[in-house]
Amino acid sequence: MAMKRKPPAEARNQELYIGLVRLHVLHHAAEEPIFGLGIIGELGRHGYRLGPGTIYPLLHGMERRGWLRANVQHVEGRRRKAYAATAAGRRALKLARERVRELYEEMFHPESTKAAF
Secondary structure (H helix, E strand, O other), X not given: OOOOOOOOHXXXXXXXXXXXXHHHHHHHHHHOOEOHHHHHHHHHHOOOOOOHHHHHHHHHHHHHOOOEEEEEEEEOOXXXXXXXXXXXXXXXXXXXHHHHHHXXXXXXXXXXXXXXX
């Protein structure tokens, strides 16, 4: 009987990081239109290893939620969807930035955020 190998720690923690990936995507889409392969490269520079089978469903889901809007472009004879943040996406990003700042302070400056439990 063959033993199952555990996936690398990064893969095991993907569910934990997927929210951070969504924030990265929304941040970049609020700055300028993004496309799938471009954002895969950008996320790769931040240490995320995502393929098309992960990023495209994520982009489509963010579009369904109303955070992104897709526009079809024709580049070198091929169709390519460019995604931009919607007004709802920008509002969600603003709130997320506040939550991330709060979490950062709690994680890295716990002395200033003592919670009463």
